[in-house]
Amino acid sequence: MKYLDEYRDARIARALAAEIRRRSTRRWVLMEICGGQTHTLMRYGIDELLADSVDLVHGPGCPVCVTPLETIDRAIALARRPDVTLVSYGDMLRVPGSDTDLFHVKAEGGDVRIVYSPTDAVQLARSQPDRKVVFFAIGFETTAPAHAMAVLQAERLGLKNFSLLVSHVLVPPAIRTLLSHPKNRVQGFIAPGHVCTVVGCREYEDLVREFRVPIVVGGFEPVDLLEAIRMLVIQLEEGRAELENQYVRSVQYEGNRPAQEAVARVFEIADRKWRGIGPIPESGLFLKEKYATFDADRVFDLVDICAQEPAECVSAEVLLGHKKPTDCTAFGTRCTPDKPLGAPMVSSEGACAAYYQYRRHLVTL
Amino acid sequence: MCLAIPGKVASIEEKDGVHTGRIQFGGIVRQACLDFVPEVKVGDYVMVHVGFAISVVDKDEAERTYALLESMGVLAEELAPDGAAPAES
Amino acid sequence: MLPITNTDATSLHSEPVTNDEPKDLAAFSCPVPFPARERILLGHGSGGKLSVDLLQDVFLPALGNPVLDRLEDQAVVSLSGIRLAITTDSFVVKPLFFRGGDIGSLAVHGTINDLAMGGAVPLWLSVAFILEEGLPIETLQRVVASMQQAAANAGVQIITGDTKVVEKGSADGLFINTTGIGRVRDGVSFSASQAVPGDVLLVSGYLGDHGIAILAEREGLQFDTQVNSDSAPLHTLVARILETTHEVRCLRDPTRGGLSSTLNEIAASSQVGMELDETSIPVREEVRGACEMLGLDPLYVANEGKLVAVVAPSVAQDALRALQSHPLGKDAAIIGRVTQEHPRMVVMRTPFGTTRIVDMLAGDQLPRIC
Numbered sequence: 001m002k003y004l005d006e007y008r009d010a011r012i013a014r015a016l017a018a019e020i021r022r023r024s025t026r027r028w029v030l031m032e033i034c035g036g037q038t039h040t041l042m043r044y045g046i047d048e049l050l051a052d053s054v055d056l057v058h059g060p061g062c063p064v065c066v067t068p069l070e071t072i073d074r075a076i077a078l079a080r081r082p083d084v085t086l087v088s089y090g091d092m093l094r095v096p097g098s099d100t101d102l103f104h105v106k107a108e109g110g111d112v113r114i115v116y117s118p119t120d121a122v123q124l125a126r127s128q129p130d131r132k133v134v135f136f137a138i139g140f141e142t143t144a145p146a147h148a149m150a151v152l153q154a155e156r157l158g159l160k161n162f163s164l165l166v167s168h169v170l171v172p173p174a175i176r177t178l179l180s181h182p183k184n185r186v187q188g189f190i191a192p193g194h195v196c197t198v199v200g201c202r203e204y205e206d207l208v209r210e211f212r213v214p215i216v217v218g219g220f221e222p223v224d225l226l227e228a229i230r231m232l233v234i235q236l237e238e239g240r241a242e243l244e245n246q247y248v249r250s251v252q253y254e255g256n257r258p259a260q261e262a263v264a265r266v267f268e269i270a271d272r273k274w275r276g277i278g279p280i281p282e283s284g285l286f287l288k289e290k291y292a293t294f295d296a297d298r299v300f301d302l303v304d305i306c307a308q309e310p311a312e313c314v315s316a317e318v319l320l321g322h323k324k325p326t327d328c329t330a331f332g333t334r335c336t337p338d339k340p341l342g343a344p345m346v347s348s349e350g351a352c353a354a355y356y357q358y359r360r361h362l363v364t365l
Numbered sequence: 366m367c368l369a370i371p372g373k374v375a376s377i378e379e380k381d382g383v384h385t386g387r388i389q390f391g392g393i394v395r396q397a398c399l400d401f402v403p404e405v406k407v408g409d410y411v412m413v414h415v416g417f418a419i420s421v422v423d424k425d426e427a428e429r430t431y432a433l434l435e436s437m438g439v440l441a442e443e444l445a446p447d448g449a450a451p452a453e454s
Numbered sequence: 455m456l457p458i459t460n461t462d463a464t465s466l467h468s469e470p471v472t473n474d475e476p477k478d479l480a481a482f483s484c485p486v487p488f489p490a491r492e493r494i495l496l497g498h499g500s501g502g503k504l505s506v507d508l509l510q511d512v513f514l515p516a517l518g519n520p521v522l523d524r525l526e527d528q529a530v531v532s533l534s535g536i537r538l539a540i541t542t543d544s545f546v547v548k549p550l551f552f553r554g555g556d557i558g559s560l561a562v563h564g565t566i567n568d569l570a571m572g573g574a575v576p577l578w579l580s581v582a583f584i585l586e587e588g589l590p591i592e593t594l595q596r597v598v599a600s601m602q603q604a605a606a607n608a609g610v611q612i613i614t615g616d617t618k619v620v621e622k623g624s625a626d627g628l629f630i631n632t633t634g635i636g637r638v639r640d641g642v643s644f645s646a647s648q649a650v651p652g653d654v655l656l657v658s659g660y661l662g663d664h665g666i667a668i669l670a671e672r673e674g675l676q677f678d679t680q681v682n683s684d685s686a687p688l689h690t691l692v693a694r695i696l697e698t699t700h701e702v703r704c705l706r707d708p709t710r711g712g713l714s715s716t717l718n719e720i721a722a723s724s725q726v727g728m729e730l731d732e733t734s735i736p737v738r739e740e741v742r743g744a745c746e747m748l749g750l751d752p753l754y755v756a757n758e759g760k761l762v763a764v765v766a767p768s769v770a771q772d773a774l775r776a777l778q779s780h781p782l783g784k785d786a787a788i789i790g791r792v793t794q795e796h797p798r799m800v801v802m803r804t805p806f807g808t809t810r811i812v813d814m815l816a817g818d819q820l821p822r823i824c
Contacts, residue, residue, distance in 0.1 A: 003422055011438040011439075016434075043804070061367075107495045108493060120416075145419065249422050256402075358811050390743045
């Protein structure tokens, strides 16, 4: 597959890894934010390839993991209603709410369906006018344009039975929170290439200036990530802090204007709570008042759910990169994908799950 | 939520007032919305995320940067033809 | 830039926050894990960890006996010195008709394969139908004709059957349950518990065809070159191997849960580790593309006309040639070996030379978006 296979070339990967090893005089601490990038790093064992030169830590790049407990509970409450069809991406179904998850609700008879695209949810609403279709709209900035279009399309079609349950988070505020923290160890960032494809690079340049930390916008294939890491290591070795773009085939500085416009039409920014981290200011997207009829939070009378989160795992520290999943005493023993204690172990994109799935043979459990 | 994969635009049409394309991914064809890439032409490659094209692949930039990577790969192999890591400098 | 507004007084929006004080990380907390599942989930049928849990928690405690406890795909019992293999299976595939087959031919092939994996010559099948009220009789006729064709081609007889009808909505049109009986060949004794370090792992051809063919039908995916289900009876392929060698530890057909579940089961049963070579594992271009797009891993996708063989190292090349000489095994390949390291774990060497685990899935593979 063109523009995919060649970025998995083993010979180039080895050459990049050798170059990184050659150039690094110390072990730099680098973080990637996006779960898709974490997945690639783990799957190809890139941390193994670079063990001596780079300490790779993983950021809160899994929107599934950081969706607040109350939101999951709301989704569950909606799915339990006999007149509602809850439509979701696959990842969300296993994430635990306060006392159950969507998979169990489906087993109990709730109408829960998986789709690959929000357009499918709109079509479902169109074909079943007697059902109230709620689309569980979670994601980062990459997915917001698609969700915006779903609302605009529903509006154009005059649908009265379609709404979104929104849980959108923005990346730069999370990076800001991370970098402001006294315990922060991260010295360089790989910015999420598909988020930047949509929003562009300007916000990341602001972060570089504010915190004097190098950021490279990276793609998702192993060669992309190795190249981005190489660029970061060179900056760090040379004492520079700049924004660079590795993912030039998809990312332009200005991003995607039509996509940004669609988002701006439909969504607005406000403070948002991140599961495992807490509230981060101006870090969430919410539907504008104008689209209240498509906002499940406003359309449905949801009893205020008071979510209880007992303390046990170190999700927060993992999500902020202070700890590795393997630093957690429960990792792989009391906390596994079957019996997760925290969100990063539940989602297939979560750092803990990625570690558990791909790398645990390197750790004595 | 960032899984986007590259595909080739095989055809473009208007459907329900939406710019839609038939996109080829390897041996598969699937529809995607092209509203975010109005400048796209048949034969271009696009990055598709949850059924929406979010960028047109910049062929020239891709070629340019890939050529550099390739030469790095070739050079490394010449220095260490059996695939062993080159000696640390 | 996106417009910014102030927070609203709803419970999702937090009180305005400053970044002045570092957050007390110890105060943040995590979700409680869920207790034992009280209800059956779709994942319990996936062939992954949940299925195993169901066996360990429900079936074995109630029904366990020396034959059942072996948990092979077929039970081998002796009657007057003759070894019989007996297997049972249910077929609930949706849609009923797909490229490369239908629920009927799938039922015949699947049952034959369970017997064949035990080294048995398949002889007789029983078939029981559960029909949904309202199913067109023409559909039933098509399925039954297909079963007869498949059985005749494979040289087995369908000798007894049953039919039940349930109310509309209680079945997806049509479910089929089968029982298969075969005669175990002399001198043959396969078991998932027999793999030892040094053994070689082979697959008989391209992986993931069936699962992707079904998914494509359901999701309306179009292919340039259509992917067909690989549903096929494997007993003659097994016979071909056995003509060459009997040093076969184990045969398995990687159905639900794919190659990964099968290998993990064998590794667990034999208490050994396994090492795979990613570049050796045969997957069609179209299947790879579909998996990329949907965020699926071909190692977990179902197959209905393939087998995995664990053989002694001395006969590996002969076994490979035997497979390749048969139409159903022409794309066979050696994909790895059994090792004493990391027992019960299947590890794969990536094209980069690094390693990763090929884990057993908990339930169904969820398509990735991220």
